[in-house]
Amino acid sequence: MKTAVITGATSGIGFATAKAFASLGWRVIGIGRDERSCERARQELQVLISGAQTEYFAADLIHQSEVVKAANKVSAYLCEACEGKLEVLVNNAGGVRSVYTTTAEGYEQQFALNLLAGVLFTHKLLDCLKAANGRVLFTGSNSHKHIRPRFDDIMLERRYHCLTAYKHTKLLGMLFAQAFNRRFEKEHIRAYVVDPGLVNTKIGMKQTGGLVRFVWELRRRGGCTPDLPAQTYVQLASAAPAPEGFYYYRCLERPYSRFAKDEQAAARVFSLCERYCGIRF
Numbered sequence: 428m429k430t431a432v433i434t435g436a437t438s439g440i441g442f443a444t445a446k447a448f449a450s451l452g453w454r455v456i457g458i459g460r461d462e463r464s465c466e467r468a469r470q471e472l473q474v475l476i477s478g479a480q481t482e483y484f485a486a487d488l489i490h491q492s493e494v495v496k497a498a499n500k501v502s503a504y505l506c507e508a509c510e511g512k513l514e515v516l517v518n519n520a521g522g523v524r525s526v527y528t529t530t531a532e533g534y535e536q537q538f539a540l541n542l543l544a545g546v547l548f549t550h551k552l553l554d555c556l557k558a559a560n561g562r563v564l565f566t567g568s569n570s571h572k573h574i575r576p577r578f579d580d581i582m583l584e585r586r587y588h589c590l591t592a593y594k595h596t597k598l599l600g601m602l603f604a605q606a607f608n609r610r611f612e613k614e615h616i617r618a619y620v621v622d623p624g625l626v627n628t629k630i631g632m633k634q635t636g637g638l639v640r641f642v643w644e645l646r647r648r649g650g651c652t653p654d655l656p657a658q659t660y661v662q663l664a665s666a667a668p669a670p671e672g673f674y675y676y677r678c679l680e681r682p683y684s685r686f687a688k689d690e691q692a693a694a695r696v697f698s699l700c701e702r703y704c705g706i707r708f
């Protein structure tokens with residue numbers, strides 16, 4: 428039985444992706460923000476898919492200490508139940524913040540959640556991924572096309588705007604994934620970015636206020652159901668041999684920003700992430 432670890436697996440795209448993997452007979456390990464949402468999601472999966480093999484771990488991924496704790500639990504579980512092998516890691520948890528807010532470590536919260544949490548989680552699960560020639564799927568966004576990297580103000584502390592910060596974290600995530608692929612080229616593990624499109628979820632209504640909430644409430648009505656992008660994750664995870672592309676939307680390889688192809692920028696983001704997470708790949 429193959430295993431997928433999915434962050435942000437309690438609602439929206441992450442939950443739909445957990446459902447899609449479970450319905451194909453994969454073991455699903457979900458990560459959710461707290462015990463209650465994890466238990467609710469786990470029970471819902473059991474009801475929807477009889478015999479689903481699911482496990483959930485709670486962690487507030489804003490905090491690096493919690494990312495590490497959760498990854499250690501997942502890693503122990505994989506060693507016990509899956510011979511230490513992880514076929515797919517889906518770094519999907521994400522969010523929006525209306526105003527500039529920092530974590531205990533001093534990082535802007537979108538930067539911490541949308542970028543650093545996935546980097547650190549990947550690092551902690553690397554041995555299990557290597558053991559299975561695994562794949563790492565990052566949830567990206569088409570919005571990355573509307574920004575360039577801002578190395579002079581990486582967390583947008585000087586000129587914060589919530590949507591600019593969101594796009595920026597998605598672009599940086601792609602640059603990290605590009606550098607990751609270069610770094611692990613010879614080790615048969617590979618990163619991909621999934622653009623889910625506009626999806627009708629509540630993402631813009633959590634930890635946000637006023638205008639951001641209002642706009643998202645209207646905008647999300649034009650979005651698709653999360654079950655649609657879930658198919659892209661499953662396809663990228665299951666295809667044999669491993670797909671050659673990098674950026675996928677609705678199961679197809681798609682063009683992406685030239686800024687996300689810049690090798691120097693990718694290397695810079697990779698080492699910045701290592702520094703901010705206190706790790707070395």
Ligand SMILES: NC(=O)c1ccc[n+]([C@@H]2O[C@H](COP(=O)([O-])OP(=O)(O)OC[C@H]3O[C@@H](n4cnc5c(N)ncnc54)[C@H](OP(=O)(O)O)[C@@H]3O)[C@@H](O)[C@H]2O)c1
Nearest residue numbers: 435437438439440460487488489520521568625626628630
């Ligand atoms: N919706 C779209 O149109 C769209 C478009 C492009 C990209 N995306 C990306 O898709 C991903 C999923 O978003 P979504 O639209 O499905 O929204 P969502 O329903 O809010 O899902 C986000 C998931 O991340 C979890 N999460 C948020 N903050 C967390 C934290 N601090 N610690 C642990 N887990 C946390 C959420 O937990 P809770 O259930 O507890 O909130 C939820 O499970 C995000 O990366 C987002 O940027 C979405």
